[in-house]
Amino acid sequence: MVPDASQLADAASPQPIGGARVSIDDLRAVCSGCSMRELCMPFGLDADDLAQIDTLVGSRQRHKGEALYDTGETFDALYAVRVGSLKTAVLAEDGREQVTGYHMIGDILGFDGMATDRHVSRAIALEDTDVCVMRFERLQLLAQRVPALQSNLRRLLSREISRDQSVMLLLGSMRAEARVAAFLLDLAERYRRRGYSSTQYVLRMTGEEIGSYLGLKLETVSRLFSKLQNEGIVRVQGRNVALLDPGALRQLCAARE
Amino acid sequence: MVPDASQLADAASPQPIGGARVSIDDLRAVCSGCSMRELCMPFGLDADDLAQIDTLVGSRQRHKGEALYDTGETFDALYAVRVGSLKTAVLAEDGREQVTGYHMIGDILGFDGMATDRHVSRAIALEDTDVCVMRFERLQLLAQRVPALQSNLRRLLSREISRDQSVMLLLGSMRAEARVAAFLLDLAERYRRRGYSSTQYVLRMTGEEIGSYLGLKLETVSRLFSKLQNEGIVRVQGRNVALLDPGALRQLCAARE
């Protein structure tokens, strides 16, 4: 698990960027050997395409609480989560933040900066986190030669849009309890797709962050967790969540709308 | 207003699609002569690029209340609003709809279908509306040869994402009055950018639709319009809105967050 520093001389390795810490992981950010590549680049890339992508993928690490990118910063790369998790958030004028997303292993983020070349949101590591860095300029050049990559990029962008629209549906028309239920089920489904348990996982966001994401106050989130626990639908111990009755959660999502 | 059917034989004209009505406008959907092209395709396209785009742009018309596309339908085109306006909405399981966007002249819509090849939202004409139809397959092929078009497409997708994130901020953290104020200012700004008055415009959505968009009930929207009117900040007569004191609206947006 610990790096062999001599490998840093490897000429094929992409440059570490900015002031980020460097480790052996920088040298292993190769999509062709990555177990998560089906998540990042799901469609139609053959081994040859992947080998080309390898040449442009770097790596970066962030400790808990550190920003991967911040509002207003120049957009120059997309990021894929390799280890850990992050939240994204936008800022109101008064500095308060609205959490807009939770990103786990295999998720790609950074798309928000493509329109204006500056990020309009920020991404903060929720735990110690490694990301693959794909310099956008190089990605763009490569995509011109690899149509499957081009098409994947578009799909990822569009997926982001449909995801945002579901959140709008949640924020605009669901009651607090339904929002919490939908949140728990969404996480379950995303863990399931990644091969983890869909009935037992660890929350990485604080109650306040979950509240911000769901348009609720932290006290409300806490109360609803307690309520769901009393009803035997979930078990919450600290940040460990167990979904005891996913069916009941699904009913809550639909109820009373 | 009624077409000269003989011109339908024009070989250069794109095929009308599906059961849409056909008119002379089908033959005039050429970007190179369109006053709105800076909105649709804002960056770096020269006359030659535009001429190529012309070859793939068709046209479609919808009467008030008709769907341009519906949830679940196959995604095969992007649309640019030439005349009129539309709302987009996603559906909850029970059939109720959450309005996710309001689209006016020069806006491009349809991006939500790119991820899965099926639309996850629907687009409904709010008045009699003409749109340019850009078949996605052909757009994609052309984009491979015209990097500026590729780049514009990405920017438009990304812009959609940042737009959705502002809506999430609005829904997640603003009070009802602030939501209404932000809504009115957003429309003002968008009309301004299109060369229309930013202090006087016509609302095309009903109170219920505005409420759905803002996560409020129609009664609440109505009450707040009345309140703003009593305070001398706006004047609302039917669907005609006049912003008498935009500064006060801006203050309301920021207040109490």
Place this chain on the structure above:
DNA sequence: CGACTAGTTGAGGCCAGTCAATGTTGGTGG
């Protein structure tokens, strides 16, 4: 151990939802 952060729970208030009655507008056909 003390300071700090995060979570839990209660009491009370207020904002927005709900229900209901009435007014207004716009389209249609006699």
Place this chain on the structure above:
DNA sequence: CCACCAACATTGACTGGCCTCAACTAGTCG
């Protein structure tokens, strides 16, 4: 042109869900 109808908007009274404020607990890290 006007009568009619349906859709939309307005306003009031009341309710209730979520927020606010606050006190307390548990866990963490120097």
